[in-house]
Amino acid sequence: AVTQAEGPAVAVPPPPQIDPVKAAADAEAEALKLAQLEFLKKMNVVRRWCVKISTHEDFEFVVFVLIFANIVTLAMYNPLKSDSSRYNFVLDRIQLGFNAFFTLELILRAVASGGPKAYLSNAWNIFDLLMVLAGYTEFLPASWFGNNTQSVKALRALRALRPLRTITRFDSLRAIVVCFLEALPLLSSAVLLLLIFIFLFGVAGIQLFQDAAHQTCCNNVDGSYPDPALTENSDEWGCGHRHCPSNYTCTTFSDVVLTDGIGFNNIAAAMVSVIQILTYAAWSYMMYRFTDTYGIYAIIYSVLCIIIGCYFVVNLFIAVLKIKFAKAQTLFHSKLAKMSKKKRKNILGRGLDMGMVRPEDGDEMAPLKQFIFDQRWLVRQLVEDNRFNQAFLGITILNTFFLALSYDGMSNALAETLTISNYIFTGLFTMEMILKLFALGFFEYVADSFNIFDGVVVVLSIVEIILDVLKVSSKGFAGIRVLRAFRVLRLFKVFKYIKSLRKITEVLLASAASFLAIASLILLFMIVFAIIGLHVYGGTQQSDEYPNFSTFLLSVTTMFQVLTLENYDNVQFQLADDTNFGALIFILAWVVFGYYVLLVLFMAIILEAFESKYDKGTIQDAYLA
The missing domain is CATH 1.20.120.350 (Voltage-gated potassium channels. Chain C)
Incomplete structure (x- = not known):
């Protein structure tokens, strides 16, 4: 028999002690986890409903109709009545209702996107959010702005930007905006050159003509300006280099005495004056007016500003904008074509010729x-x-x-x-x-x-x-x-x-969609600026004097006049006299953006259409000939 040696006894560990506090915490955490999972399941259901609602074509149609109705109510504002009047108060409440709906729309789209982070990852959604937030600016207390009525109006006029939300609803408008934004980095050098030119000539104008806008001839007896019978405008008589008429003395005033300009008092006024010259707005008046004070130097300055600024720098900016936008547009459309090529079948050459064909001899046909x-x-x-x-x-x-x-x-x-x-x-x-x-x-x-x-x-x-x-x-x-x-x-x-005219017309008709898109964009921004003018500057001028912002129609007409650069300088200076310096910024912003950007984009689309269609057709015709 084999006797097994007894080894040392193995200690068996005691069962672990259960901490009741820790167990309760673990149970609570597990319950919370289960609650979160249940909440996520419910959120998924909500998200599915949000996706279903926000992407439904009827919902999109309702949103578009309400955006259009919002534009109409903004245009119905009457600046000749106080904001507390029943008419404007009702319009304001309607605006609040629109903004509440757009807020609900934003929440639906944010939930459908998977949350705020996913929603705001799209730049167009950020734009929509800013437009909705602009609608709540009316609740900001006026005391924040020192009870300045114009400042409050300007801030609340941000509601006029809501019509721009239509850009996100149409692919053709979005395509133009995307192409323009893609072309912006390429325009930086041209824009910088233009700004440097304006700044340099502005500084030069300050050094040369700082007090020229303050000097004029005054009557020795009563201090009045020259008799209007002597000249069309009483303040045309500058002095210094030019001698005053008899019984008049060259006098320097603290205020600017110009019919059509603000002079070169400081860098801001100087840059506005340079822009005025670059847009050919009464530049000859300023030249001759300052010639009265400083002689030939004003002529040299104005001529150099026109030659270098208008004929070189501005045209260079326009040319670069046209070329870069056309290039960006071509690349954008080529990307779209490549994306859609995988989804569409090539059906070229499979169409049936539905034209009238002469039957062959022997083909039977009823006598009649x-x-x-x-x-x-x-x-x-x-x-x-x-x-x-x-x-x-x-x-x-x-x-x-x-x-x-x-x-x-x-x-x-x-x-x-x-x-x-x-x-x-x-x-x-x-x-x-x-x-x-x-x-x-x-x-x-x-x-x-x-x-x-x-x-x-x-x-x-x-x-x-x-x-x-x-x-x-x-x-x-x-x-x-x-x-x-x-x-x-x-x-x-x-x-x-006439074949050549017909070809031009065919190219224009073939590109009608692009022309309509950019024309709609121009009209949209014109309406936005007109509504801003209506809400901020309406009622600040005499309603029986043109141009003014007393009604929406007159506001649109004024913006169209400014877009054509017709007498826009008088509009901005008169508006600035009636309100404040911000009117100059408002008008110049529309001049720069409307005339030098939107209209240039319109020209770029025309050039792109003729380069891609007219020249191609001409080459094909020459080859066939």
Whole structure:
């Protein structure tokens, strides 16, 4: 028997002691974890509903309609009434309701995106958030701004930026904005050069003409300005280099005495004056006015500013903006094309030719159909013949000549002759339309946009003749004048018959979507600036003097006037006199952004369209020839 040696006893560890406090904490943590999981499950359901609602096409339509309604209510503001009036108070409450809905929309989209962090990762969503927050600025106490009415109005006018939310709703508008933003880094050098030029000439203007805007001739007796009979404007008489008239003395005033400018008192005023010269706004007036004080130096300064600034620096900026934007637009569209190429099938070359084809000999056809077809074939050969087109080109030019013969006070014989000629020309163009409809058929006829244009002009001409025969114009119907004015549209038929003009028109029509997008963007920003002007500067000028911001229509008209640079300097200086220096910034901001950015982008789109379509078509035509 084998006896096993007894080894040392192995100690068995006692069972672990359960800490009741720790166990309770663990149980609470587990319960919290389960509650969080349950909450996340519920949030997923909520998120699914938010995604379903925020992406539904009906919801998008409602948002768009409310944005448009918001624009309308902003435009209905009456600056001639106090903000506490019942009319403006109701509009303000409606604005608050719109902002509440847009806040709800923002929350829905944020939840659908997965939370604030995911939502704000998109720059367009940040833009929407800022527009919504701008709607709550009216709740900021006026005491924060020192009870300054203009400051409060300017801050609350940020609500006018809400119409810009429409940019996020249309891909065509977003494409233009994205292309412009992508081109901005490439424009930095041109912008820097322009700013340096404005600053340098501003500093030079301060050194040369700092007190020129304060000197004028005054009457020795009563201190008045020269007699307006001596000059168109009483303060045209600068002095220093130029001698004052008899009984007048050259006097220096503390205020600026200029009809159209603010002088070179400081760097801000000097830069505004340089920009005024660069935009050709009354630059000759400033040159001659300062010549009265400092002689030929003012002429040299102004001429150099025009030559270097306008003809070189500004045009360089415009050229760079056009080129860089066109390049960015081309790259953007090429990216879109590559993205969509994977999702679309190439169907080029698979279309059916729906044109009229001459049947081969031996093909059987009913006698009546054969007769009609033969007649259509003959008429088609006629209307497609080059001599037919040349004949109607001559008729169109002759019609234009007869339209130009009309004048106020013409004899009855000439009026009768022009009336009869109108009947004849209308009959000829009607015959042309009928022949083409018969030869081509309705659907092939309307497939050509030129034919649609011809048809509309012919119908309007026939309606005008009917109303004229019925003597409707003698019954006070002013619309007959409008219909008569449409006769001039016949001249555009020339575009149809001259190949080069037709090609230009086809390029413009092919790029109509891009033109419409940039035109909509210009109109949108014009409305935004008009609403800001209405809310901030409305009622600060006489409502019976133009231009002013008393109504939305007048605000839009004023902004359009400024966009064309027509007398914009008078608008800004008069507005600054009635309010404050901020009016200069407001008007100049629209001049720079509207004229030198948006209109340049419009030109860039035209150039890109002709480079990509017109030149390509011309090369193909030359190759085929």
